Amino acid sequence: MSPDLEPVIGLEVHVELATVTKLFCGCPNEFGAEPNTNVCPVCLGLPGALPVLNERAVEFALRVGAALRCDVPEQSIFARKNYFYPDMPKDFQISQYEEPICVDGVLEVDGTRIGIERAHLEEDTGKTTHVGGGGRIHEAGHALVDYNRAGVPLLEIVSRPDLRSPAQSRGYVEELRGVLSAVGASDVKMEEGSLRVDANVSLRAVGSEELGTKVEIKNMNSLRSLTRALEFEIERQRDLLATGERVVQETRHWNEEDERTHGMRSKEEAFDYRYFPEPDLVPLAPDEALRARARDAVPELPAARRARLAAAWEITDADARLLVDVAGLAEYVEAASLALETGTPRDLVNWATGDLLGYLNESALAPGALPLAPDGLAELVDLVADGTLSRNLARDVLDEALREGKRPEQIVEERELAQVSDESELADVLDQVVAEHPDEVARYRDGDDKTKKKLRGFFMGRAMQATRGQGNPQLLNRLLDERL
Amino acid sequence: MSGGTALELAASVRRGDRSAGAVVDEALEAIAARDGEVGAFLTVPGDEARQAAGRVDELIAQGDDPGPLAGVPVALKDNLCTRGIPTSCASRILHGWRPPYSATVVERLAAAGAIPVGKTNLDEFAMGSSTENSAFGPTRNPRDTTRVPGGSSGGSAAAVAAGFVSVGLGSDTGGSIRQPASLCGVVGVKPTYGAVSRFGLVAFASSLDQIGPLTTTVADAALVLDVIAGPDPADSTSLPDAPEPLVPVLDAGVADLRVGVVDELVAAEGVQPDVRDAVEAAAVALEAAGASVDRVSVPSVEHALSAYYLIAPAEASSNLARFDGVRYGLRVDGTDAAEMNARTRDAGFGTEVKRRIMLGTYALSAGYYDAYYGQAQRVRTLVIREFADAYRDHDVLLGPTSPTTAFPIGDRIDDPLAMYLSDVCTVPSNLSGHAAMSVPFGADAEGLPIGVQVLAPARGEPVMFRAAAIVEDAAP
Numbered sequence: 001m002s003p004d005l006e007p008v009i010g011l012e013v014h015v016e017l018a019t020v021t022k023l024f025c026g027c028p029n030e031f032g033a034e035p036n037t038n039v040c041p042v043c044l045g046l047p048g049a050l051p052v053l054n055e056r057a058v059e060f061a062l063r064v065g066a067a068l069r070c071d072v073p074e075q076s077i078f079a080r081k082n083y084f085y086p087d088m089p090k091d092f093q094i095s096q097y098e099e100p101i102c103v104d105g106v107l108e109v110d111g112t113r114i115g116i117e118r119a120h121l122e123e124d125t126g127k128t129t130h131v132g133g134g135g136r137i138h139e140a141g142h143a144l145v146d147y148n149r150a151g152v153p154l155l156e157i158v159s160r161p162d163l164r165s166p167a168q169s170r171g172y173v174e175e176l177r178g179v180l181s182a183v184g185a186s187d188v189k190m191e192e193g194s195l196r197v198d199a200n201v202s203l204r205a206v207g208s209e210e211l212g213t214k215v216e217i218k219n220m221n222s223l224r225s226l227t228r229a230l231e232f233e234i235e236r237q238r239d240l241l242a243t244g245e246r247v248v249q250e251t252r253h254w255n256e257e258d259e260r261t262h263g264m265r266s267k268e269e270a271f272d273y274r275y276f277p278e279p280d281l282v283p284l285a286p287d288e289a290l291r292a293r294a295r296d297a298v299p300e301l302p303a304a305r306r307a308r309l310a311a312a313w314e315i316t317d318a319d320a321r322l323l324v325d326v327a328g329l330a331e332y333v334e335a336a337s338l339a340l341e342t343g344t345p346r347d348l349v350n351w352a353t354g355d356l357l358g359y360l361n362e363s364a365l366a367p368g369a370l371p372l373a374p375d376g377l378a379e380l381v382d383l384v385a386d387g388t389l390s391r392n393l394a395r396d397v398l399d400e401a402l403r404e405g406k407r408p409e410q411i412v413e414e415r416e417l418a419q420v421s422d423e424s425e426l427a428d429v430l431d432q433v434v435a436e437h438p439d440e441v442a443r444y445r446d447g448d449d450k451t452k453k454k455l456r457g458f459f460m461g462r463a464m465q466a467t468r469g470q471g472n473p474q475l476l477n478r479l480l481d482e483r484l
Numbered sequence: 485m486s487g488g489t490a491l492e493l494a495a496s497v498r499r500g501d502r503s504a505g506a507v508v509d510e511a512l513e514a515i516a517a518r519d520g521e522v523g524a525f526l527t528v529p530g531d532e533a534r535q536a537a538g539r540v541d542e543l544i545a546q547g548d549d550p551g552p553l554a555g556v557p558v559a560l561k562d563n564l565c566t567r568g569i570p571t572s573c574a575s576r577i578l579h580g581w582r583p584p585y586s587a588t589v590v591e592r593l594a595a596a597g598a599i600p601v602g603k604t605n606l607d608e609f610a611m612g613s614s615t616e617n618s619a620f621g622p623t624r625n626p627r628d629t630t631r632v633p634g635g636s637s638g639g640s641a642a643a644v645a646a647g648f649v650s651v652g653l654g655s656d657t658g659g660s661i662r663q664p665a666s667l668c669g670v671v672g673v674k675p676t677y678g679a680v681s682r683f684g685l686v687a688f689a690s691s692l693d694q695i696g697p698l699t700t701t702v703a704d705a706a707l708v709l710d711v712i713a714g715p716d717p718a719d720s721t722s723l724p725d726a727p728e729p730l731v732p733v734l735d736a737g738v739a740d741l742r743v744g745v746v747d748e749l750v751a752a753e754g755v756q757p758d759v760r761d762a763v764e765a766a767a768v769a770l771e772a773a774g775a776s777v778d779r780v781s782v783p784s785v786e787h788a789l790s791a792y793y794l795i796a797p798a799e800a801s802s803n804l805a806r807f808d809g810v811r812y813g814l815r816v817d818g819t820d821a822a823e824m825n826a827r828t829r830d831a832g833f834g835t836e837v838k839r840r841i842m843l844g845t846y847a848l849s850a851g852y853y854d855a856y857y858g859q860a861q862r863v864r865t866l867v868i869r870e871f872a873d874a875y876r877d878h879d880v881l882l883g884p885t886s887p888t889t890a891f892p893i894g895d896r897i898d899d900p901l902a903m904y905l906s907d908v909c910t911v912p913s914n915l916s917g918h919a920a921m922s923v924p925f926g927a928d929a930e931g932l933p934i935g936v937q938v939l940a941p942a943r944g945e946p947v948m949f950r951a952a953a954i955v956e957d958a959a960p
Contacts, residue, residue, distance in 0.1 A: 041585050045806045047578070047686040048565040048587060050719050080802050082848070086821045091805035143821065145810070274848035276857060279691035279799055281720050 005203045005241065007234045008211055009163035010117075013176060014154050015186045016124065016194040017060045023123045023153035024051030024094065031192050035146035043151035045089030050280050053078075057153040058286060060185040061101050061121050062294030064155060067179045067301055068116045070105035075285040076120075078278040083271055087126035087145050095122035095156075097275045101284060107159075107179070108303055109171045115160030121284075124152040155185070161200065161211060166230035170223050173197055174325070178302035181327060190222055197226055202247065203237045212237075213247040217261055219254045229254035233261050305330060313337075313345035322353050326360065332367035335374035336381075343381035351381055355395055359402050371405030372398075380408040387472055388418050421472040426463070427479055429471070433462045434483050444484055456480070490556045490650040490704040494597070497555030500544060504537035504555030508599050511557035515602060515648050523623045524633075524643040525602040526562050529569050533557070533601045540597050551597030553711060558593055559643040559652040562603040563610055564695070565684040566590055573686050574618035575608045577832025578813045587684020588719070589653060589695050589712045596711040601649060604639025608834045609804065610660055610688040612636050613906035616897050617836045624893065627669060627933060631890035634664030634906070640698050641668040651708055652698040657688045658792050659885075659910025661696045662922040666885035666935025669924045671705045671952070672698045674910075676942045677917035678723040680709075681716030687803040689796035690721075692914040702923060702952045706730035709945065723943070733946045734953050738773050741879045741947060744780030749883030749937070752785075752908045758928045759884045766925055766936040767882055769958030770951060780874050780881065784866045785912045791863035792911040793904060794847045798857050800837075801844030807832060839900065864915045871916045871941070879947045881939040884909050885922035889932035909937060919945050923952045926960035 019029050025042035041049040065072050079097035097120075105116030126147040157176065163169045177188045177195060188195045197220055202212035217233055220226045232254075237247050252261035286294075300308070306320040309330065315323075323330040333352045337345045356377065360367065380398055383389040389397060389412065397411045404411075412418055420426060434441055437459075444455040463476050496502045512530050519525050543550040560566065563573045565583035572578045590600065607617035615623040615638025625633040626646035633642040637654025641664035644652045654661040656674035665672025673696040680695045687693060697708035710729050716722045745767050750760055771777040809815035809828030816831050818824035833841070847856035874881060886906055896903040913920035919942070922935035936955055940948035 041583075044811065046583065046585075046812070047571070047573070047581075047806070048563075048583065048684040049585075050683050052718060052720050082802050082805060084805065084808060084822070084825055086808070086810045086825075089806065089811065091808055092802050272850045274802070274845065274850075274853075276798060276802070276848055276853075279689075279721075280687075 004206045005238060006164060006206045007230070008161045008202050008204055008214075009165075009169050009230065010161035010200040011159045011163065011169060011172060012198040012200070013157045013159075013173065014196040014198075015157065015180055015188065017057050017153040017155055018184065018186050019054055019056045019060065019153055021054060021056075022151035023054050023057050023121065024151055027151065029152050031194070033148055035144070035148060038148040039150070043089065044147055045091075051094060053281060053284065054153060055290070057121060058101070058284065059290060059294050059297075060153075060183075061119060061155050062286060062291060063183040063297050064119055064157070064180060064185050065102035065105065066295045066298045067183050068102070068105035068107055068119070068157070070102035070116060070119060072102055072286065072291065073099065075099070075283040076101040077283050078121075078281045079275045080278050082274040085125065086143065087128045087147070087150070089126065089147060089150050093123060093125065094278055094281070096120035107172065107175055109168060109175045112162075112168070114162045114172055117158045117160050119155055119157045122154050122156060124149050124154050126150040161202075166227045166234070169199065169230055170227050173223060173226060175302065178325060182301055183298050199226070199230060201230060201233050201237070203234065203241060213249050215247060215249065215261075216251045217254055218251060221256070225254055225256060228259055229261060232259065236261065309334075313349060315346055315349045319349050319353055322357070323349065326357065326367070328367040329357070329360070332370075332374050332377075336378040339375035339378035341378075341382045343378065343385035347381045347385060348378065351377060351398070355398050356402075359399075370402065372401045376401060376407050383408055383412065387421050388412065390419060390469075390473065393417055393419070393469070417470065419472050420467050420470045421475055423475060423479070426467070426471055426475055429463050429466045430459075430476070430479050430483055433459055433466070437462075441484065488650070489701050490553060490699065490707055491701075493556050493650060494552060494554045494707075497540070497544070497597075498550060502555070504540035504544075504550075504597070504599065505534065507555045508533050508537040508557055508601060511601050511649055518646060519648065521624065521629055522626050522642050522646050523621060524559065524604050524639045524646060524648065526572060526574065526605050526620055526639070527570050528602040529600070532569065533599050536594065536599045540599070543597075551595060552707060553593065553651070554597035556598045556651055557601040557649045558598045559602050559604045559640050559649045560590065560600050561606055561637050561640050561652070561654045563606060563655060563686040563688075564590055564603075564653060565686065566600065566603065569603065571603065571686065572620075573609045574606045574620055575832065575834070575837070576619045576814055577807045577828070579832075581812045583684075585684065587695075588681035588716045590684065592712050593653075598651065598711075602643070604637070604643055604652065606639055607636035608837050609686070609800070610636040610655055610657055611800070611836050611840055613659070613663055613903050614891075614893075614896065615639060615664070616893065617834055619834055622893055625668060625890045627931075628890060630892055631932070632667065632893050632895075634667035634886065634890065636660040636664075637672075637698065638664045641665055641670055641672065644668070644670045644698050644700060650700055650704060653695060653708075653712075654698050655685055655688070655693055655695050656910075656914065657692045657796060658914050659907040661698060662910050662920060662935070662937060663886045663906055665698055665922040666924075666937075667890040667933065669927075669933030669935075670698055670700055671702055671921065671923055671956070672696065672935075673705050673709060673921040674913060674919065675709060675713060675945060676723070676919045677914075678721050679713045679727055679919070679943070679945070681719040681722045683716055683718040687799075689799040690803060691799060692792075692796055694914075702949060702956045703731070703734055705921070706734055706949050727943065728946050730945055730949045734949055736950050738770055738775040738951055738954050741770075741775045741951060742877060743767065743770050743775045743777045743951065744874060744878035744881045745777065746785070746874070746881050746883045746939070747779055747781045748783060748785045749909045749912075752884070752887060754887040754905050754908070755884055756888050756928065759887060759889070759934055762925045762934045763882055763884055763936055765960075766923075766955045766958065770882075770954055772958075773954045775951070775954075780878060782867075782870045782874050782912070784863065784870045787863045788867050788912040788915055789904065789908050791860040791867070792907070792915060793843070794856050794860035795864065795915070797840040797844030798847045798860075799844065801841045801848065804833075804837070804841060836900070867912055867915045868917070871912070871918060875941040875944075879940070880944065880951045883937045883939065885935035885937040886910075889928045889930070889934060913939055918942055919948050921948060921952055923955045924959055925955060
């Protein structure tokens with residue numbers, strides 16, 4: 001194995017745009033409908049039907065372009081990519097080839113600028129299910145085609161070969177996913193196929209500017225399989241080169257089961273797509289109003305939001321990332337922070353990334369759909385900060401607030417949970433505890449540190465028992481010291 | 485002729501002199517009696533036609549406006565989609581297919597009160613110039629049934645020439661309306677690209693295809709075009725502005741028009757002397773009516789045919805890919821999808837269609853694209869530029885429509901290049917996207933009709949129709 005080879009990786013990310021209708025017709029763009037119900041003459045490619053471009057898809061593409069700091073040429077054109085496949089109704093795909101809508105952008109991933117070569121609009125294909133023979137194509141008895149997905153708008157975002165490791169590639173996809181979600185262009189669900197990633201991988205000597213022979217990897221359905229497939233493929237190529245063999249330029253499929261990439265037969269590889277300008281569509285020339293609307297719709301992007309929150313709230317980068325990565329969580333916490341009185345945003349973030357996030361994961365709710373409004377969380381944080389609730393009691397209160405949809409103050413009131421911080425009341429309690437246990441007091445006074453610690457816990461436990469767990473622990477500790 | 489021109493028929497139906505039902509019955513009877521020898525129609529949906537006529541008569545009975553084409557029977561080329569009625573493109577590959585929707589032009593005709601009485605024969609997928617390339621047999625020229633009617637809209641041209649209907653619709657990709665109009669002695673119009681919606685026209689070559697009327701008179705063509713033209717949100721290439729109505733300008737004369745006779749069209753390969761004479765005579769007639777007439781040169785038209793026979797097949801190779809046996813039409817089973825696909829296409833397409841798919845696939849292939857498709861597009865740009873120059877000091881241009889009059893059935897069917905030459909005078913207007921029409925102008929020594937072609941720039945239909953009206957009046 002040669003130690004001075006480095007991987008060179010470029011990613012093609014296909015993202016389904018969150019339009020209401022398909023790219024070239026009025027059929028609903030929705031996941032999970034009954035097969036072949038969201039179809040019409042246009043997306044079925046019936047003879048004589050013609051495409052009409054969905055302006056909303058253009059606007060989403062422009063938003064992504066703005067967020068990735070792309071150039072948007074005065075006009076772009078659609079092209080036909082010709083090849084026969086049963087799930088492609090026209091046996092050509094309307095895509096963009098020589099003149100895409102967005103070019104030359106950049107995405108910063110953990111401080112490294114990754115170039116964006118282009119982003120172009122295209123239509124999705126239908127879905128083929130091979131029936132019989134255990135799902136393997138060549139053993140299947142027949143195939144069923146669902147055209148609901150045919151014509152769904154896709155934006156293909158092509159990075160430059162600027163990525164250098166599987167981890168960085170994963171980071172790129174995560175960052176890109178955050179951007180796509182933030183601008184509202186897509187729901188970015190990899191598991192529903194609304195975000196799909198293909199990778200181009202090659203190796204070259206460290207320091208070299210030349211690119212080695214690349215292999216394209218397809219069929220990676222999760223971030224984990226992206227990482228695993230890249231790791232496998234890099235090692236495969238490293239082994240080939242170490243033994244003096246050549247890397248063959250080809251497309252390889254990631255197999256989730258054996259965790260390997262597999263080459264396709266070269267016969268299927270010999271595609272000539274015969275691209276030519278789509279004569280049924282006119283050049284796409286977004287006017288200034290549309291461009292401005294798209295630019296204005298780009299909100300603060302994840303990287304900027306993370307930096308801002310980390311600095312303003314003095315929280316760790318990891319917490320900032322967690323807040324921003326969970327859709328809607330940063331918005332929720334920012335809203336809560338505005339309602340804080342005695343608590344700090346940092347306290348708030350601890351609650352949000354701890355118990356609240358746990359409940360979000362358990363309930364599969366979005367933060368915006370929680371029964372507890374953001375100012376309710378702020379109320380809870382304030383109750384801890386001003387000493388009304390201990391952290392332990394506060395956890396119970398938050399749990400009840402989330403499940404029952406009650407305000408924390410209401411729960412505290414109903415359950416009479418307010419922490420006892422009245423010094424004279426606590427002093428009376430401790431006086432009684434001390435009076436009832438003269439032996440323990442004597443042992444404490446003569447004991448070593450270990451004995452003292454143990455007995456101190458005993459006295460505090462009695463005091464808490466007497467206050468039904470609501471005694472202010474800091475105050476009790478001080479008063480106990482005075483008595484021992 | 486079943487009762488005269490579309491204008492006359494619509495007027496008599498609107499006045500209540502005749503019922504739409506009676507007019508349509510007469511057309512259906514004429515077709516039943518005489519189409520056996522012509523072969524213009526592939527499908528005659530008589531019940532639907534009678535029902536549509538009944539609705540027009542109801543409107544009239546209620547005192548509602550039945551539309552400008554009230555009760556006028558029309559023939560539709562069978563590459564225009566008609567809801568629930570077979571639409572075959574004269575191909576076996578569309579066997580059994582009934583579109584779930586109608587073409588925009590069909591909807592507009594119906595809204596104007598016209599009654600579709602049948603779907604007409606064509607060269608398969610509109611590829612041909614004689615209507616011999618039909619999977620269902622040739623159409624014969626009503627003027628001489630040993631001869632072809634031209635093509636590819638030969639069925640619609642023959643239906644009008646035979647007097648079965650006064651209005652036919654065709655599609656024109658390289659001359660497929662004008663050339664059969666010329667050979668059958670009727671008027672045929674290829675409108676400006678984008679003037680008429682292509683939605684529901686089964687595409688041959690999308691950047692060249694236009695739907696247009698075939699009629700017995702220039703005025704009828706204007707009437708029909710006024711009904712079918714106009715923006716359509718379902719066709720991205722349809723022009724966004726409403727066109728100027730043509731019927732009101734028909735009688736405006738040509739006193740202020742500058743007419744150019746195109747040297748290269750008149751001198752094109754294979755133009756018969758009597759066809760050339762007809763063009764010159766039409767020019768004289770226009771001059772006599774007050775137009776200024778001179779000669780004009782558009783050198784690139786000599787390369788137009790070659791460019792056309794790369795661009796049109798290239799687009800066709802892609803447009804016809806969808807006929808794969810998966811969703812509709814013919815399916816010939818195979819061991820896998822690819823084999824089923826190949827067998828279906830082999831059995832479903834005729835020789836000429838296969839030839840053009842091969843040509844077009846080749847022209848777009850990696851390594852050949854620039855030399856063929858790319859070069860053809862550069863010629864197309866040149867044609868557009870030279871016509872723009874010609875129209876700088878001319879309002880309309882003049883040339884032959886077809887180099888020859890109707891040729892005998894079988895004469896050119898085994899010689900594709902000779903067949904392709906039929907389009908030499910008509911393809912330039914498709915490449916440029918301009919308007920052009922054929923107007924009958926006398927006959928040759930054998931009595932076969934001759935057509936003169938009037939050409940106009942994009943959106944030049946008003947001046948084109950004014951000139952055509954004069955040519956029509958002057959025709960021998």
